[in-house]
């Protein structure tokens with residue numbers, strides 16, 4: 039069966055799960071028509087709330103995503119799960135693993151699960167993840183939960199595709215504080231200390247609290263510099279709080295069924311996510327728009343440099359890059375000089391008359 043972008047888009051929008059799976063494969067494989075597909079779907083998106091779940095391997099992200107999805111389904115919301123974690127048990131669209139909660143999701147037509155392969159560069163993966171989220175958004179899911187492994191800068195870029203980012207920590211994964219990368223903490227809108235049923239969870243909570251205090255001094259205790267004098271800032275009003283300041287709440291969770299729904303913290307986690315959503319959409323969504331603008335700018339610049347690089351490399355006459363490498367290696371040219379002449383030859387090649 040050969041699909042065209044318009045017919046595949048129409049099938050995705052009409053709710054076909056087969057078409058959705060196929061569209062995601064197009065995106066993942068960078069199918070030549072995927073840009074046309076994504077462009078057709080784009081006007082239909084913008085309704086899903088995208089939640090990123092990020093953290094070190096083994097912290098319980100997949101379990102947490104499953105528990106969240108179950109709770110959201112109980113509230114009547116439809117959920118798409120995108121696992122961008124190479125270690126994820128959400129493999130090939132099927133639910134593997136023996137976890138009871140994951141089995142609970144199978145057979146529910148209000149849930150769609152997909153994992154993304156990590157082939158190619160992480161920068162490429164960040165672009166593909168954004169596109170996959172857009173397909174799921176256009177398909178009409180109320181929530182898109184994206185599981186990513188949080189480790190370095192590229193993973194942070196992937197997490198930026200979400201509207202609310204939950205950073206997951208857990209006790210017993212080596213040094214409590216060292217497991218928390220500063221860059222990861224910066225992107226946290228909500229912090230979950232998972233495996234709260236385990237000994238040591240309170241140490242993790244304390245370590246995170248200490249780091250949060252450094253990053254987000256509480257408004258009441260904050261000292262401001264006023265005409266060279268240090269003085270206490272006034273306590274914020276409720277309105278200031280919602281409009282300006284967001285201190286990532288810290289929630290204890292138990293993602294496996296060691297706890298009951300009354301004390302597993304999953305409801306608290308969902309509350310924290312929804313409070314963050316309210317914070318961003320508060321006052322006609324100015325804050326959300328502002329945040330989105332910054333992210334769109336970042337994405338456009340990233341896609342532009344990716345496209346320009348592809349175009350430039352395609353324009354270079356065969357062997358030019360290799361010759362430049364030789365010249366730099368033999369010190370006949372500096373890297374700076376080599377780049378300048380590569381730009382020159384790409385420019386010349388792009389002009390039909392070779393002017």
Ligand SMILES: Nc1nc2c(ncn2[C@@H]2O[C@H](COP(=O)(O)OP(=O)(O)O)[C@@H](O)[C@H]2O)c(=O)[nH]1
Nearest residue numbers: 095096097098099100101232233291292293294
């Ligand atoms: N005791 C306990 N174990 C958990 C909890 N959440 C996850 N686990 C276990 O931790 C392991 C890793 O979980 P997984 O969800 O695959 O973590 P991921 O690598 O971050 O996606 C599995 O054996 C889970 O059963 C929890 O809240 N409490």
Ligand SMILES: [Mg+2]
Nearest residue numbers: 100123125126
């Ligand atoms: Mg996982």
